[in-house]
Amino acid sequence: MxxxxxxxxxxxxxxxxxxxxxxxxxxxxxxxxxxxxxxxxxxxxxxxxxxxxxxxxxxxxxxxxxxxxxxxxxxxxxxxxxxxxxxxxxxxxxxxxxxxxxxxxxxxxxxxxxxxxxxxxxxxxxxxxxxxxxxxxxxSVGKGLVMGWLKFVEAGRKFDCINNLNTAHHIPVLVEEVKDIISVAHYILVVEKESVFQRLANDRFCTRNRCIVITGRGYPDISTRRFLRLLMENLHLPAYCLVDCDPYGFDILTTYRFGSMVFFC
The missing domain is CATH 1.10.10.10 (Winged helix-like DNA-binding domain superfamily/Winged helix DNA-binding domain)
Known part of the structure; x- marks a missing residue:
């Protein structure tokens, strides 16, 4: 393979x-x-x-x-x-x-x-x-974060999120080199804001909920979106997105779902 x-x-x-x-x-x-x-x-x-x-x-x-x-x-x-x-x-x-x-x-x-x-x-x-x-x-210089019930290898480096469930790990930039993905999570939770991500970490959310939490810290970069898609395709998990109920929040939601749109005038 x-x-x-x-x-x-x-x-x-x-x-x-x-x-x-x-x-x-x-x-x-x-x-x-x-x-x-x-x-x-x-x-x-x-x-x-x-x-x-x-x-x-x-x-x-x-x-x-x-x-x-x-x-x-x-x-x-x-x-x-x-x-x-x-x-x-x-x-x-x-x-x-x-x-x-x-x-x-x-x-x-x-x-x-x-x-x-x-x-x-x-x-x-x-x-x-x-x-x-x-x-x-x-x-791009990656900005996304992940925590929860997940292990994977990227370019020879091992990421063991399960060992520290509520500790944030940077999402790899070279998503195509991610392999050996292991998880016992029941779902993936995507949150819009880093502040919400940190609040969940402080409240030990992943200890009480068998899930993977991801944030793009606002508008997600390509690495974060591709990493999310990779997890969904390999783990066959449902993904839920928590965003603000305003136009910016819906814009971020559609960016995760459909990708960004580039306009040239």
Missing amino acids: EGNRSSSQSQQHRDLLQKTKEFTRSIVKDLSEERSPLIFIKRFRNYCTSLDATCACSSDLSKGCDILTLERQCHVHRIDVLLRVLLAVQQLLQEHRHGSKRDIYYMHPSVFSEQSVVDRAINDLCILLQCSRHNLNVV
Whole structure:
């Protein structure tokens, strides 16, 4: 099983590297023939969390398309950023390494100017290459927490939440490397706020209730959402979500259920 997964990931990397080469060649070809490259990027895409290299969001409705060209001055910087980020991603794939969005930002901080510029370029690449961000070996700095009746191994490290039921553990960033999941929990409880998570820990909630408690500390990052899905798929447990009864709470609930939505104006 592990060998098959490793082989599949290697094939995904090769496919993505081939796509990056084809994309780069098309730009070079246009420039060599004194044409301005045209880069088509859809402006709306449900952020893909598929574990496969192929994007699972092709059925989502787009809100039109950005056409980037060097003939428009306002597009030159965006194309420059896109190619710089593409180079960083290509290096990560070739060297079988993972890097954070923040790492990429600090490669050219004077060019990128702010983190959101890099974030947008990464989303553009996901759309162009039809893949999800973790397939590009780009990760976020994880912020999610978990506690309760759960054991697992991630990248050779053992996480034994059962030994300290009411102690918070950071959710792994590299969720695809989580394996050997063991649990005797009856359900998973997802809470919106870290303060509620800490209150449950202080009240020794998991000692009295055979469950797993997860928080994304507000709007959940991708690692937290993927970790929750991994537990549900492997343990076949029901998941309940405790959020505020207001628009923000319902937005967080739908983010866990359906993923985040990316809008480009």
